[in-house]
Amino acid sequence: MNIGEVAIQSGLPAKTIRYYEDIGLIKPDRGANGYRSFDAKDVHKLIFVARSRALGFTIEQCRRLLTLYEDHGRASADVKQLAKQNLTEIDEKIADLQSMRATLSHLIRECAGDQRPDCPILNNLGKL
Amino acid sequence: MNIGEVAIQSGLPAKTIRYYEDIGLIKPDRGANGYRSFDAKDVHKLIFVARSRALGFTIEQCRRLLTLYEDHGRASADVKQLAKQNLTEIDEKIADLQSMRATLSHLIRECAGDQRPDCPILNNLGKL
DNA sequence: CTTGACCCTCCAGCTACAGGAACCCTTATC
DNA sequence: GATAAGGGTTCCTGTAGCTGGAGGGTCAAG
Numbered sequence: 286m287n288i289g290e291v292a293i294q295s296g297l298p299a300k301t302i303r304y305y306e307d308i309g310l311i312k313p314d315r316g317a318n319g320y321r322s323f324d325a326k327d328v329h330k331l332i333f334v335a336r337s338r339a340l341g342f343t344i345e346q347c348r349r350l351l352t353l354y355e356d357h358g359r360a361s362a363d364v365k366q367l368a369k370q371n372l373t374e375i376d377e378k379i380a381d382l383q384s385m386r387a388t389l390s391h392l393i394r395e396c397a398g399d400q401r402p403d404c405p406i407l408n409n410l411g412k413l
Numbered sequence: 414m415n416i417g418e419v420a421i422q423s424g425l426p427a428k429t430i431r432y433y434e435d436i437g438l439i440k441p442d443r444g445a446n447g448y449r450s451f452d453a454k455d456v457h458k459l460i461f462v463a464r465s466r467a468l469g470f471t472i473e474q475c476r477r478l479l480t481l482y483e484d485h486g487r488a489s490a491d492v493k494q495l496a497k498q499n500l501t502e503i504d505e506k507i508a509d510l511q512s513m514r515a516t517l518s519h520l521i522r523e524c525a526g527d528q529r530p531d532c533p534i535l536n537n538l539g540k541l
Numbered sequence: 542c543t544t545g546a547c548c549c550t551c552c553a554g555c556t557a558c559a560g561g562a563a564c565c566c567t568t569a570t571c
Numbered sequence: 572g573a574t575a576a577g578g579g580t581t582c583c584t585g586t587a588g589c590t591g592g593a594g595g596g597t598c599a600a601g
Contacts (some may be wrong), residue, residue: 286511287578287579288421288578288579289577289578289579291557298558298559299579300558300559300560301557301558301559302481302555303580303581304559308557311557318565318566318567318579318580319565319579319580319581320566320578320579321568321578321579321580329539329541332539332541333538333539336537336538337538340513340514340516340538341510341513341517343556343557344556344557350535350538353532353535354538354539355491355536356530357530358526358530359530359532359535360528360529360530361524361525361526361527361528361529361530361532361534361535362526362527362528364524364532364534364535365521365524365525365526365532365534366526368517368520368521368524368534371517372514372517372518372521375510375514375517376514377508378510379507379510379511379514381470382503382506382507382510383507385467385468385469385503386500386503386504386507388468389468389469389496389499389500389503389516390500392496393493393496393497393500396489396492396493396496397489397493398489398490398492398493398494399488399489399490400488400489400490401488401489402484402485402487402488402489403489404481404484404489404492404493406489406492406493406496407478407481407482407489407492409464410461410464410465410468410478410482411457411460411461411482413456413460415547415548416547416548417547417548426589426590427548428589428590428591428598429588429589429590430548431549432588432589436588446548446596446597446598447547447548447549447550447596447597448547448548448549448597449548464587466572472588487572488552510559520575
């Protein structure tokens with residue numbers, strides 16, 4: 286299978302698939318013409334990675350997940366630990382964003398938003 | 414004032430301050446020895462930028478905010494619009510993260526996390 | 542005079558790709 | 572046989588917002 290078809294099946298751009306080969310996530314064969322030749326397993330792995338990325342795992346975490354995925358003797362505890370670590374990071378990001386959101390929306394409510402120059406947002410950002 | 418002192422007063426690393434000069438956010442004078450020489454206004458602007466960044470504004474948004482800050486004839490509507498745009502982006506990020514969080518924490522709850530290889534997390538990521 | 546704490550510039554690297562140039566391969570059509 | 576379209580390939584550059592490090596100059600104290 287050529288890269289275009291794989292892009293459709295995995296939902297990933299061809300560029301991304303080449304990149305994933307570059308960093309060693311997949312190792313497709315090559316045809317006589319130099320084209321990458323993907324088998325079902327490659328596609329499966331790409332879908333796995335795409336899903337993992339969508340859940341917020343970094344590339345390096347995906348790499349470890351893939352290793353665990355292919356290791357049939359793995360312990361689910363290892364997977365769970367990776368997932369929990371990711372969850373913690375997500376929670377931290379959410380907390381940061383919500384804190385920003387609270388301050389920002391408060392300032393927005395205070396600001397008249399008209400033609401006058403007086404602005405609580407700028408006052409707040411610039412206060413000493 | 415030298416960069417080290419400014420770093421302390423603004424809470425920004427010296428590296429970051431140099432970077433902000435690089436991209437034209439501030440334009441400190443130079444002493445005879447080549448050292449940057451910051452005045453109170455520079456420090457004030459750096460603090461302004463640091464606060465704006467902490468509220469999630471991008472560097473380019475900070476640049477526009479700074480321009481508005483220094484334009485005493487500005488309309489607060491322009492500031493408010495920038496802030497609202499930022500708020501929208503923050504809300505989108507929060508929504509994305511919460512959606513990830515929901516799926517991920519569900520999978521984590523399902524996973525035994527013991528020494529056995531059976532793992533709902535991997536099953537989910539790898540299902541066709 | 543030396544030491545150590547500053548300061549300088551410039552280059553590389555980080556994440557996870559995206560865009561584009563310049564070129565090759567295949568197939569269909571005229 | 573020429574050509575055009577639509578694949579594919581590599582390689583280089585750029586993104587955001589810094590951070591780290593090499594290799595050097597400057598300054599105040601002892």
